[in-house]
Amino acid sequence: MKINKREFLKYTGIIGTGLITGKSMTSCTEGSGKKKITGNKKPGLILRFKPYTLQLKHSFNLAISSRTTTPAILTEIEWDGITGYGEASMPPYLGESIESVSKFLSSLDLQQFKNPLLIEDILDYVEHSAPGNSAAKASVDIALHDLAGKILDEPIYTLLGLNPEKAPDTSFTIGIDTPEIVKQKVLEAEPYKILKVKLGGGNDREMIDTVREMTGKPLCVDINQGWKDRNYALEMAHWLNEKGVVFLEQPMPKEMVDDIAWLKEKSPIPVIGDEAIQNLSDLLKYKDVYSGVNVKLMKCGGIRAAYIMLKTARTLGLKTMIGCMTETSCAVTAAAHLCPLTYWCDLDGNLLISNDPFEGIKIVEGKVTLPNGAGIGIRKI
Ligand code: MG
Secondary structure, three states: OOOOHHHHHHHHOOOOOOOOOOEOHHHOEEEOOEEEOOEOOOOOOEEEEEEEEEEEEEEEEOOOOEEEEEEEEEEEEEEOOEEEEEEEEOOHHHOOOHHHHHHHHHHOOHHHOOOOOOHHHHHHHHHOOOOOOHHHHHHHHHHHHHHHHHHHOOEHHHHOOOOHHHOOEEEEEEOOOOHHHHHHHHHHOOOOOEEEEEOOOOOHHHHHHHHHHHOOOOEEEEOOOOOOOHHHHHHHHHHHHHOOEEEEEOOOOOOOHHHHHHHHHHOOOOEEEOOOOOOHHHHHHOOOOOOEEEEEHHHHOOHHHHHHHHHHHHHOOOEEEEEOOOOOHHHHHHHHOOHHHOOEEOOOHHHHEOOOOEEOOEEEOOEEEOOOOOEOOOEEO
16 A cells, blocks of 8 residues: 555654544545545554464585574564564574564564654664564564555665665575585576585585586685684685685684684685674674674664664775575565675575565576565565
8 A cells, every 4th residue: 555655744743733533543544545544543553473484495504504494483563554574584593483582572562653654763662672582673673664665655775775776796505515416506596696605514625616617606605603723714715715705704613703803814805704793782893803794684683783784884894795594585675675785695595495475586687686666575475
């Protein structure tokens, strides 16, 4: 549905006075871009959620774990007949679960908020409801931005003042696997201009050599904390540089701070922090340890927090990247609205699952292309 912006602002009481009279929110009607308000009560926000298990197309093999499903929770925030969609995805290392996210979301009272455009007020309340719970908070943040965009009939990137044409090429992830499977994945990655290869499984050179047999595309590598020796890491950084790798992501365990800082100083290619940098406070803490940061909505708590992190990182002279977990097209497309603030983006989490309930971003000539439409722009399948 659409209402024009002036109608909405009047309705929510931002401009004008005494415009809302009558009985209840149930007597609101809509049609042909106009909203007739006959209720005496502005509606509050209604939050709904349900668990959803993401089925992975391939077993997801990283340096320190392997899995075939990811637990998720799909959220909806409804306001006056308009629904915004959100999502929490919970890969094991984040420490959240169906139970913890359900408990957090159940504790929220969004009915108290009558104006969904006061995003700062609402998210402040959500943030201070309990510490942590970043994926749960992201699920509210994403749904709220989708809702606000739909109300204003604008995509989220416009609400943020970003130019979607400035999005960089996005990468496709190739997990640690046998040469046969790696080759198959390189073929699947045909539309992409940059590939992200997972390393740290003990077959680093075989992985890269296998990919290089198939393609000369630029590569980035994500070690997911898999290397334990800084001398090996530096040797690999030089070797990978010669193989056309453009950056190393989280090469060693996040606790090896001094070793990572040492590597960053000596490495010919940038060292990006992922597991070590969950939120803005981590970013400030490790600004001299890494060359850049991989920002993800599930780590930092949503679009608003990610925007602030990306702007801060750029101000500090750090490289910026936006990534995702295995997620539906809801959260992946939401993250894609922030691509104009990044040097690299890695938004293929939706392509790794076989039961995506939404249709969202598409990859056209290696770039993220956002769907037409207000809010996130996704469509339920
Ligand atoms: Mg990573």
